Amino acid sequence: MMRETTLRICEKGHRYYKKTDCNTCPKCEQDEKPIEGFLARLSSPARSALIHEGITTLEQLAQHTEKDILKLHGIGRASIPTMKAALEEKGLSFK
Template identity: 55%
Template sequence: MEAKSNLRTCPKGHQYYKSSDCPTCLICEKERKPSFGFLSLLGAPARRALENHHILTLEQLAEHSEKEILAFHGLGKSTIPILKTALKEKGLSFTDL
């Protein structure tokens, strides 16, 4: 069964269609995507998961284990190789808790 899309308006006035209950405005999300840095390599759900846990730098990311990061809602196994590569390029890695 296909979900019906509903027209929504975000607090900034953007109008967009969405079929899920997720309140995230697609237009706002696209506007706030970083243009550089490791967060720019991630999809919106993974980026929001890290931001919601106050992980904004690779140094902050390196303070966590891979297992901890995978437990964040919105972050899946496909994101881990991207994060590992970014950490490695900076001479960092996940902690071994």
């Protein structure tokens, strides 16, 4: 069953349409996307999942197992190679 697309307006006044319960404004999300660092390499859902968990640095990411990161809503298998590569570049790895 498909949900109906609804018009939404974020706190900043951006207008956007969504079919899901997610209230994330795509315009705000794009404006807040980092331009450098490992978070900039990730998709919006993966980036949001890590930020929600307080993981904003590679050192913080290295304190978690790959399995634990995969349990987070918004993280998929496609994100893991990107995270591993970023960790390896700094001489780090998943716990």
